[in-house]
Amino acid sequence: MEGSISEPDVLSKRSKFVYSVGLVLNDVTSSMWFSYTLVFYNRVLKFPNAFSGYLLLIEQISNASLTLFVALICDRTRTGLFHYGKRKTWHLIGVICVLISFPFLFNLCIGCQNSKFWVQFVYYMVFIIIFQFGRACSQVTHLAMINELTHEDDERIALNSYRLAWAFFSNLYVYTMASILLGFSATSNELSITSADAPIFRKLTFIVVGFGLICMSIFHVGLKESNPTDQGKEYYTELTSESGRTLKKMAWKSFLCEKEFYQCTLLWMSAKVIIAVIQMNKLL
Numbered sequence: 001m002e003g004s005i006s007e008p009d010v011l012s013k014r015s016k017f018v019y020s021v022g023l024v025l026n027d028v029t030s031s032m033w034f035s036y037t038l039v040f041y042n043r044v045l046k047f048p049n050a051f052s053g054y055l056l057l058i059e060q061i062s063n064a065s066l067t068l069f070v071a072l073i074c075d076r077t078r079t080g081l082f083h084y085g086k087r088k089t090w091h092l093i094g095v096i097c098v099l100i101s102f103p104f105l106f107n108l109c110i111g112c113q114n115s116k117f118w119v120q121f122v123y124y125m126v127f128i129i130i131f132q133f134g135r136a137c138s139q140v141t142h143l144a145m146i147n148e149l150t151h152e153d154d155e156r157i158a159l160n161s162y163r164l165a166w167a168f169f170s171n172l173y174v175y176t177m178a179s180i181l182l183g184f185s186a187t188s189n190e191l192s193i194t195s196a197d198a199p200i201f202r203k204l205t206f207i208v209v210g211f212g213l214i215c216m217s218i219f220h221v222g223l224k225e226s227n228p229t230d231q232g233k234e235y236y237t238e239l240t241s242e243s244g245r246t247l248k249k250m251a252w253k254s255f256l257c258e259k260e261f262y263q264c265t266l267l268w269m270s271a272k273v274i275i276a277v278i279q280m281n282k283l284l
Contacts, residue, residue, distance in 0.1 A: 011155055018222035019149065020162035023142045025095060025212030026135050027170035029102050032208050035174065040106055040201055043193045051121055058125055062132040070136040074144070085225025091141040095216050097134025099209060101127040106205040108198055177207050
């Protein structure tokens with residue numbers, strides 16, 4: 001029997017597992033992107049340093065803006081396509097966008113391999129934006145599902161823990177595959193990666209995407225989303241009766257007045273920057 005988002009608050013181990021693999025495609029592609037982007041574009045494609053930096057800047061700007069856009073649109077979506085569920089519909093859109101864009105980011109420019117750098121720059125920029133839109137769709141909706149899967153704090157913490165555990169494993173998987181492929185290459189090592197290694201990066205990309213696709217299939221087949229409206233109303237009524245007062249939804253502007261919002265933002269941003277810098281310094 002499929003796990004359902006409208007099931008009781010205590011989830012089965014199977015449901016937790018199925019949910020936890022729902023962001024693996026994002027995790028493996030993000031790990032490869034942040035770890036090997038500068039290496040690939042500088043050493044394989046021979047891009048000038050400025051062009052590679054601009055691509056990373058575009059990635060960061062598009063990720064920030066598209067994540068906000070997807071979050072607003074997703075919450076305002078009433079139903080999914082063909083009764084599939086609004087969260088999983090957006091998640092599936094994200095998966096498709098990642099699948100059709102990421103393989104091009106670590107491959108030679110198709111039809112413009114010998115063109116000027118600015119032509120190749122535009123080529124990769126388009127796929128970067130599509131990739132970031134897909135990442136945003138999958139990440140926002142996958143995280144939002146936690147509140148619809150269960151109302152128990154312990155269960156929500158467990159789901160987040162399993163999700164982060166798969167993120168750790170995804171990073172380990174990417175580094176292991178990259179080490180094996182580059183280690184067995186006659187032309188590649190940690191200090192010498194050249195244009196001749198383009199097929200290796202292409203092979204690594206397909207291995208990474210293939211593993212992510214398997215996990216996405218498990219998630220979409222194994223987890224059935226249903227309309228949580230009735231369950232949400234029931235839980236809201238229960239909280240109201242227990243607290244003895246009317247509960248109001250928190251407006252998005254109210255978050256700007258909470259100091260915890262800025263603490264979490266600063267901590268998360270600092271951690272991501274430190275990890276990205278350490279990874280790139282080890283490879284460059």
